[in-house]
Amino acid sequence: GAGVSQSPSNKVTEKGKDVELRCDPISGHTALYWYRQSLGQGLEFLIYFQGNSAPDKSGLPSDRFSAERTGGSVSTLTIQRTQQEDSAVYLCASSPSRISGANVLTFGAGSRLTVL
Amino acid sequence: RKEVEQDPGPFNVPEGATVAFNCTYSNSASQSFFWYRQDCRKEPKLLMSVYSSGNEDGRFTAQLNRASQYISLLIRDSKLSDSATYLCVVLEYALNFGKGTSLLVTP
Numbered sequence: 613g614a615g616v617s618q619s620p621s622n623k624v625t626e627k628g629k630d631v632e633l634r635c636d637p638i639s640g641h642t643a644l645y646w647y648r649q650s651l652g653q654g655l656e657f658l659i660y661f662q663g664n665s666a667p668d669k670s671g672l673p674s675d676r677f678s679a680e681r682t683g684g685s686v687s688t689l690t691i692q693r694t695q696q697e698d699s700a701v702y703l704c705a706s707s708p709s710r711i712s713g714a715n716v717l718t719f720g721a722g723s724r725l726t727v728l
Numbered sequence: 729r730k731e732v733e734q735d736p737g738p739f740n741v742p743e744g745a746t747v748a749f750n751c752t753y754s755n756s757a758s759q760s761f762f763w764y765r766q767d768c769r770k771e772p773k774l775l776m777s778v779y780s781s782g783n784e785d786g787r788f789t790a791q792l793n794r795a796s797q798y799i800s801l802l803i804r805d806s807k808l809s810d811s812a813t814y815l816c817v818v819l820e821y822a823l824n825f826g827k828g829t830s831l832l833v834t835p
Contacts, residue, residue, distance in 0.1 A: 645822060654815070654827035655772070668821065703771055716762060717823060719771035 614638075616720035618704050624726045625694055633689045633723045635704030643707045644687050645717065646679060648700040655703065661687060662709075694727045701725070732818050734826035742834055745806050749829045751799045751816030760819035761792055763801050765812045766828065772815055775801075806833045 617636040625631050637644050646658040657671040661681045672678070676694075681687040691698055701724050705717040731754045741747050753761075761778035776783065778790040778799050789802040799816055811833045816826040 647825075655825040657822045657824070660822050671822070716774050716777070719773070721771050 616704055616706055616718055618702075618720035618723050620723055621721065622724045622726075624728065626728050627696060628693055630690065630692045631694055631725060633691075633702050633704075633725070635687045635689070635706075635720060637685065637687070637704070637706030638718060639685075640708065641706035641718075642684065642709050644681060645705045645707075646687070646689050647703045647705065649703060649722075650700040658689070658702075691725075694725075696727045699725055699727045732816055732824050732826040734814075734816050734829045736827060736829060738830040738832055740832045740834060741806055743806055743808060745833075746802065746804045747806060747831065748803075749801045749814055749816075749831075751801075751826055751829075753797050753799070753816075753818045753824075755818065755820055755824075756794075756797060758818045758820060761790075761799050762817040762819075762823070763788075763790060763799075764815040764817055764825070766815055767812050772825075775814070803831075806831075808833050808835065 616638055619634045623631055642663045644661040647655040649655050659672055659679045660668040676692045679689045701722040703719050703722045705719040707717050734751045739747055763775040764772040765775045766772040776785050776790055778792050780792055782791045787804045791800045811831055813828040813830050815828045818824045
C-alpha cells in the first residue's frame with residue numbers, strides 16, 4: 613500500500629479483556645517495528661521483525677504482550693488481560709530493510725487503546 | 729536500553745525567531761541519528777537525518793558532535809506551522825526516541 617495502515621484506529625476495552633491490533637506495512641518493506649506512546653511520553657520500543665529472522669522481543673513489557681508477523685507482511689500485536697496502564701497509542705512502522713542512515717521508518721497513524 | 733535525553737520545553741518563540749534544540753545520547757556506538765517531527769495526536773514523521781558533517785534543509789540545520797555525544801537542530805525564521813514536538817532519534821538496533829521538545833511559535 614501507499615503507507616502503513618493500522619487498525620483499529622481507536623479501541624476501548626474493559627480491564628481483563630484481550631485486544632488485537634493490526635499493522636499492514638508498506639509493500640516490500642522487510643522491517644517492521646511496534647512502538648507505544650503513552651500520554652505525554654516518548655516512544656517506547658516494543659518489538660522488531662526483520663524478514664524471516666526471529667523477532668527482537670526485548671521491548672515487550674510483560675508476557676501479556678505478544679506479536680506475530682505472517683508471511684513477512686501483516687503483523688498483529690496481541691495484549692492479553694489488558695490493564696489500565698496498557699492505555700496508549702500503539703504505533704507500527706516499517707522500513708525497506710534494517711534501519712541505516714538511508715533507510716528510515718514510516719509510521720502508521722497508530723491505534724489508540726483505552727482500557728477502562 | 730541506552731538513553732536519549734532532550735529538554736522537554738516548551739519553547740515559546742515569536743514568528744521569525746531562531747530556535748535551537750539539543751539532544752544527548754549515551755551510546756557512543758550509535759551510528760545514525762535523525763530528527764522526527766510529531767504534530768499533536770499524529771504519528772512521528774521524519775524531518776531530517778543528521779550527518780557527521782552537519783547538514784541543512786532550508787530553514788533547518790542539524791549538527792552532530794560525536795565527541796560530546798549530542799545532536800542539535802536549529803530552526804531559522806520560525807513559522808507558525810513549525811509548532812510541533814521535535815523528537816531526537818538515535819539508531820541502535822532499533823530507533824531509540826527521545827521524549828521530544830515541544831515548540832510553540834506565536835504570532
